[in-house]
Amino acid sequence: MATDRSTQWAQIADLFDRLVDLPPVERESQLRAANIDGSVADQVRAMLAALDAEPAFLEPPIAPARCIEPGSLPAGTxxxxxxxxxxxxxxxxxxxxxxxxxxxxxxxxxxxxxxxxxxxxxxxxxxxxxxxxxxxxxxxxxxxxxxxxxxxxxxxxxxxFVEGQDILAFAQAHRLDAEARLRLFGQVCEAVDFAHRRLVVHRDLKPANILVDGEGRVRLLDFGIAHLLGDDDSAQTQALLTPDYAAPEQLEGGTITTATDVHALGVVLYELLVGQRPWTLAGLPLPASLKRRLEADPAPPSARAADAGPVPKSRLQGDLDAIVLKALRREPEQRYTGAAQLWEDIARHLRREPVQARGDARGYRFRRFMARHRWGVAAGVVVFAALAIGLAGMAWQARKTALERDQVLQEMARTEAVKNSLLLMFRTAGEGASGDDTTAKQVLDQSAQRLADQYRDQPETRGELVETLGSLYLYMNDYDGAVPLLRGYLDDKASGASAGKRADIGVLLAEAELRRGDAVAARKRLDAAQAFWNADPERYRKPLIGSRQLQAQVEKEESGLPASIRTLQQALLEHDAYFGRNNIETANILNSLGIAYQANGDIDKADAAFRDSWAVHEALGNERSAAALLTLGNWATVAYRKQDLKRAEELLAHASTLRRELYGPSAALAAMQGNLGKIVLRAGRPRDALTQLEPALAMARQYTGEHSPLTVAILQSQVEAKIALRDLPAAETLLVQAKDAARANSGETQVLYAICMGLEARLRHAQGRDAEAGQLADRMAGILHALGEAGAPYASEVQRLRGELAGAAG
Amino acid sequence: MSSPDPATSSLPASDDLVQALYAELRDVASRERWRLGNAQTLQTTALISETWLKLHKVQAWQDRSHFLRAAAIAMRQVLVDAARERYAAKRGGGLADLTLSIVERMPAGSDEELLHVDEALRRLQDLEPRLAQVVECRFFAGYSEAETAEVLGIAERTVRRDWLKAKAWLYVELSPENA
Missing domain, CATH: 3.30.200.20 (Phosphorylase Kinase; domain 1)
Known part of the structure; x- marks a missing residue:
């Protein structure tokens, strides 16, 4: 029976599908022609007839609020x-x-x-x-x-009872231009402001509630009614019924304030200027569109303006875009506080004065950007500690120069996003920098102080801005730029800065001062900040812990490594207790501790600290970050110093792969691959060493120059590798280049040239020209001896060389 | 819920989810009872959206379709239960509250009609479950054709065809000669 029924249904469904789009006459002829059971044909016939007779059956009414029934009150009641x-x-x-x-x-x-x-x-x-x-x-x-x-x-x-047209229809019917539309809107703002000053919020502003009478006067309807009509929950439902004009806080059942009306005014203004609403939710909203609505910003009016729109696109770009978007911010506190402030800005625009929304847009986007990149900012500071790795036997200045240049290049890549965001901000404002070759630094320099000054009468905003700009300077390692900005703010007695803000900014200044080499000034600022936080250590635990690293660096300058190490050890305990072990801050402290141990000669402790730090990065899945990379490089250096060549090679290989992926070619990558080549050479694999050294040389030349110590050192390693491979002509060529570069760098009386003499001695020895080799070894020893202490570390190299030469001779 | 609904128990959206939604929708709907009773005038999607706003922060749905599918099932139950209660009360002479009856001047028999649609839909479910699902989405939850297609994972064209077929079948099923 069931089978019969389902077979029958299959026939009915199939036939219905085939006939439903046909005209009635054809339906009937096909029904008759079909070889089917009579009851199937009857059912299909009945279904088709039902559709024709009652198309509205089960369909939603065309207008949701359509009045189907008569009112409950007859006329005359x-x-x-x-x-x-x-x-x-x-x-x-x-x-x-x-x-x-x-x-x-x-x-x-x-x-x-x-x-x-x-x-x-x-x-x-x-x-x-x-x-x-x-x-x-x-x-x-x-x-x-x-x-x-x-x-x-x-x-x-x-x-x-008001007779009139709604504001959109009125503007349309009278073909109002941009200015007339804005002035009409001004009347709306004035009325809403009047209510706001009496603490009445409209809650349901929309064109249907904004009528314009025959004389062009605006009349608002239904003031405060939404609130009278029930509890706040049903206000939410109400908002969902006309979601296009509702503010996010209405949709989410949040607190309703005058800023809620500002949002609705923003929507009305948008529609008045563009001819479309900022969001088109097409009827009633469903979760996906609501989500978009709650999480995304609307497109600027100018981006939506159509050719046939009421106001030309060019008129909207700039001020009006900024004003409308400020009214439409998702966060109520980011909008104009009331209708009056909104109108003031529009009036400024009409008077061709700078509008508030623009400066605000900069700060707003700035804060949003910085909030998103906070970790990056922190990592940037850590990066300055720089790679602790240097080519074995290479003068310390060499590393410093290479890394400083590299720092700039790396930072260019990392701050590309910052730069773009900055340029965008300032370009929006139509002031100062433009053009693609402007650096982020230039943009900052041109605008930081001015930006901060603009907010002189808004202490909180100004404080935020100074802090953000200061962080940005530090992020770019521009301490000379940071100090005047931060100091100017802190020393301004009239800044109205809160003590908390002073502490936050003070610690930034301390860092900048320290980087500039003024540990005394840094100490003063740091002490002041910490004293404030220490008055309520429970509340300020986080910034307090966060300042330990800087404290340790100041102490190192003041009294040397032991004090610094004690502070870092204490900070590690605090971090473990407060953040837990698997936290990026804890990983950074471990890295700093490792660097301090290493500098202090505690190689085993340094090894453990870097290992722990790396373990945290791994646990967090944070291996591909600047901070993790730094730790890995440091750990490799320690392994090298412990003569654990195998592990040093592993770690360096990993680090250089990561660095290349993250930042591409750079001086630091050249140094890293140079080191790696050197280690591989020591391990007796000259061919493998060259695969590292050759690209390293190209990068070193490009990023540090033809005659830089890094270029020389890498050339020297290549000479060594070619000798080991018995490719003596190639070694000869490279040696000439190395000597020229060393001479150009620091003459013939410095370490770099001395090492070249040693290599030439080896080459002559390999060529069987032992007499020359002996003379060259003497020359190397002579240069180093003349350098005194600076040459002393290389005495063992001379010993080794003499041993090789003598061994072969005997 | 006044009675478990066998017609919806075998559907893919999880029971827990439907129950959570049922409770929430019921809550909102009872507050809006002056509009309840007739699925055509009730702003069901507004209720569903409001429910989503409340729940999306505390519960992670698999995806939007998952939520909407469950919401459609729950919405049907809420509406049917409300109609059943009201119908019983009217029949039983309850609900004498004057003010309520003024506001709730629903077309006579609209509750009854809803209950009949629900019953007929169970029979349709036996014949072809997907048609019943389409009705749940279009009629009870008020989703558009495009939304329904997304929720059920079928083509929009199929939704349109199914919807016509289901409506026609239900109409015939509910017409007096078949009653």
Whole structure:
């Protein structure tokens, strides 16, 4: 039976699908022609007929709020002092009737609103709020005429009846230009501001509630009504019914403030200028569109302006884009605080004065950017500690020069995003820098102080801005830029800065001072900040712990490594307790501790610290970060110093691969691959060494110059590798280059040239020219001896060389 | 819930999810009871959206379709239960509250009609489950054709065809000669 039924259904469904789009005549002829059971044909026939007869069956009504039924009150019903004329609207909140005053002496038409019955329960509150509304006597606001309780128990309100067009239709009908539209909107702002100053929020501003009468005067309807109509929850539902104008806090059931009206005004202004709403949610919203609405910013008006739109795109770009977007910010506190502030900015624009929204857009985007990149900023500071690795036997200056240049290049890559964001910000503002070859630094220099000064009368914003700009300078290692900005702020007695902000900024200044080599100034600023935090250590635990690393660096300058190490050890305990072991901050402290141990000669402790730090990065999946890379490089250096060549090679190989992937070619990568080549050479694999040394040489030349110590050192390693491979002509060529570069770098009396002499001795020895080899070895020893202490570390090299030469001779 | 609904128990959205949504929707809907009773005038998608706003922070849905599918099932249950209660109360002479009856001047028989649609839908479910799912999405939850297609993972064209077929079948099923 069931099978019969499902077979039959399959036939019905199939036939229905085939016939439904055909005209009735054809349907019938096909039905007759089909070789099917009569009951199947009947069912299909009935279904098709049903569709034709009742197309609206189960379909949603075309207009959701369409009034299907007659109103509950017949014409002539008396409600208070009014007689009902007819129903003019019916929606979620209740019914609206047109009515007139039942008083021959005084003709007055009103819109009579009967609200949902639940409101009756809160009658006292209702009365209270109605009194507030009654005080809203303003030419731009339709007055509340009267109110009371209808005989059937429903509260009602009688509002002044306004005849007019909604603001969009009016602007359209009168073909208003941009300026006329803005001035019309100004009337709206003025009326809303009037209410705001009496602490009444509209909550439901939309074009339908903003009418313009025949004389071009704006009248707002339904002020504060949404609030009277029930609890806040149903206000949320209400917002969902007309979501296009609702602010995020209304959709999410958050706190309603004057900024909520500002948002709605922003939507109306958007529509007035563009002809479209910022969001098109197409009817009722579903979760996906709501999510977009809650999480995404709308496109600037100019981006949506159509050719046939009311205002040309070029008129919208700049001020008006910034003003509308500021009104539409998702966070209420980021919008204009009220309608008056919104209008002031529009008025500034009309007067061709700078608008507030623009400067604000910079700070806003700035803060957002910095919030997203905070870890990057922290890592940038750590990076300055720089790679501790140097080519064995290479003068310390060599490393310093190479790394300083490299730092700049690396930073260029890392700050590309910062730069773009900065340029975008300043370009938006149409001031200062433009052009693609402007560096982030230039942009900062041109604008930082001015930006900070602009907010002189807003201490909090200014503090935020100075802190952000200062962090940015530090991020770019531009301490000379940071110090005047930060110092200027802290020393400004009239800045109105809070003690907390002073501490935050003070510690930034301390860091900048230290980097500039002024440990005394750094100590002073650091002590002041820490003293403030220590007054309430529970509350300020985090910044306090965060300042330990800087404290340790200051101590190192003041009294040497042991004090610094003690502070870092203590800081590690604090980090473990506060952040836990698997935290990026803890990894950074471990790295700093490792560097300090290493500098102090505690190689085993340094090894352990770097290992632990790397383990944290691994646990966090943070291996591909600047901080992790630094740790890995440091760890490799320690392995090298422990003569654990195998592990040093592994770690360096890993580090250089990561570095190449993250930053591409750079001086630091050249140094790293140079070191790696040297280690591989020591391990007796000259061919493998060359695969590292050759690209390292190209990079060193490009990023540090033809004659840099790094270039020389890598050339020297290549000479060594070629000798080991018995490719003596190639070794000869490279040696000439190395000697030229060393000579150009520091003459013939320094370490670099001495090492070249040693290599030449080896080469002559390999060529069987032992007499020359002996003379060259003597020359090397002579140069180093003359250098005194600076030459001493290489004495063992001379010994080794003499041993080789003698061994071969004997 | 006043009664478990066998027609929806075998659907892919998890029972827990449907139950969580049912409770939440019921809550919102009861507050909005002056609009309840007729799926055509009730702003069901607004209720579903509001529910999503409440729940999306505390629960992670697999994806949007998953949520919407469950919400459609729950919405159907909420509406049917509400209609059943009200119908029983009216029949039983309850609900004498004057003010309520004024506000709730629903077309006579709209509750009854909803209950009949629900019953007929169970029979349709036996014939072809997907048609019943389409009705759940289009009629009870108020999703558009495009949304329904996404929720059920079928082509929009298929939704349109299924919807016509389901409506036609239900109409015939509910017409007096078949009752």
């Amino acid at each position: 008396r409600i208070g002092a009014f007689l009902v004329d007819r129903l003019v609207g019916r929606g979620g909140m209740g019914e609206v009737y047109l009515a007139h005053r039942d008083d021959a002496a005084f003709a007055q038409q009103v819109a009579l609103k009967l609200v949902r019955v639940e409101a009756a329960a809160r009658l006292p509150q209702f009365e209270n709020e109605r009194r507030i509304l009654a005080r809203l006597e303003h030419p731009g606001i339709a007055r509340l005429v009267d109110g009371g309780v209808a005989p059937d128990g429903r509260p009602y309100m009688a509002m002044e």
